[in-house]
Structures are given as C-alpha cells and as structure tokens.
Amino acid sequence: MRDAAKHRTHVTIRVSPEQRAQLERLAAGMPLGPFMLWRSLDPDSPPPRSRDKFPVKDHIAISQVLARLGDSRIANNINQLTRLAHTGSLPVSPETEDALRLVCRYLVEMRRLLLRALGLSDVPP
Structure with a gap:
C-alpha cells in the first residue's frame, strides 16, 4: 500500500438528489471525490x-473499429440504394425503407459511441 493511502481519512457529506446531480454535471464525468x-x-x-467512470480497455482496438467503419463502403452502398429507390429502379416496400432508416441510425450511433469511448466526442460527424 502506498504511504499516502495509509494516511487518508474519509469525509462524508449529505446532499440532496438535486445537489448531487448538479455536482455530477459540474464534474463532467470526473469522479466526485477528486472533483470536490x-x-x-x-x-x-x-x-x-x-480515470473516467468508463475506462476504455483497448484504445487501439476501438480506433481500428472506427477506422474500418470509416473505410467501409457502407455509407456509399446506402447512398446507392437510396438513389436507386428514388429513381424507381429499386422497388422498396415501407418495411424495407424502415429497415434502411434503422441501419442508418445504428451506424450513426455506433460512430458516436466509438468516438465517445476514445474521448473524441467533439469531433464533427
């Protein structure tokens, strides 16, 4: 055990749920103890x-997944399907259209989560 850890003591304070929520907002992901x-x-x-509340175990793996998502032809393929559907070359049922919209939402969410995991949530889409 580290010397500093041997000499630490606890301090407890009581706060309302609203005050705790305000502290957590101010801490912006930082643990409350070090923040306070x-x-x-x-x-x-x-x-x-x-350390963040949700530490990333493998930044390299997440970066590689994000890069592969960017390098994939998924966005281009969806764009081609959309163009074909708009021109009438590809008949699309309402169910197919809903499924394509769902896939798009999943892709956007996956990208957002990967960027957040890497601490890059401010990067524009």
Whole structure:
C-alpha cells in the first residue's frame, strides 16, 4: 500500500438528489471525490487527471473499429440504394425503407459511441 493511502481519512457529506446531480454535471464525468477536492482546495489549478467512470480497455482496438467503419463502403452502398429507390429502379416496400432508416441510425450511433469511448466526442460527424 502506498504511504499516502495509509494516511487518508474519509469525509462524508449529505446532499440532496438535486445537489448531487448538479455536482455530477459540474464534474463532467470526473469522479466526485477528486472533483470536490480540486474545487474546494485548489480551484485555480488545472483539474486533476483521473480515470473516467468508463475506462476504455483497448484504445487501439476501438480506433481500428472506427477506422474500418470509416473505410467501409457502407455509407456509399446506402447512398446507392437510396438513389436507386428514388429513381424507381429499386422497388422498396415501407418495411424495407424502415429497415434502411434503422441501419442508418445504428451506424450513426455506433460512430458516436466509438468516438465517445476514445474521448473524441467533439469531433464533427
């Protein structure tokens, strides 16, 4: 056990659910303990680096999945199907149209989740 960990003590405070929600919003994913220490004892310094609540186990694998999603011809294929459907060359039932819309939503959501897992959620689509 580290020396610093041997000498730590607990501090407990009671907050309302609304106050906890406000603290969590202010912490923006940072664990509440380190966030509250930083804000109360050293607010002028940069926030401490700490692990996210949902740490990524393998950044390389997630990056590769995101790259393959970008390199795939999925978007182009969907665009071609849409063009064929609009010109009448591809008859599309309402069920097929709903399925294609669902696939598009899934792809957008997969990309968003992968970017968030990599800490790149501010990257434009």
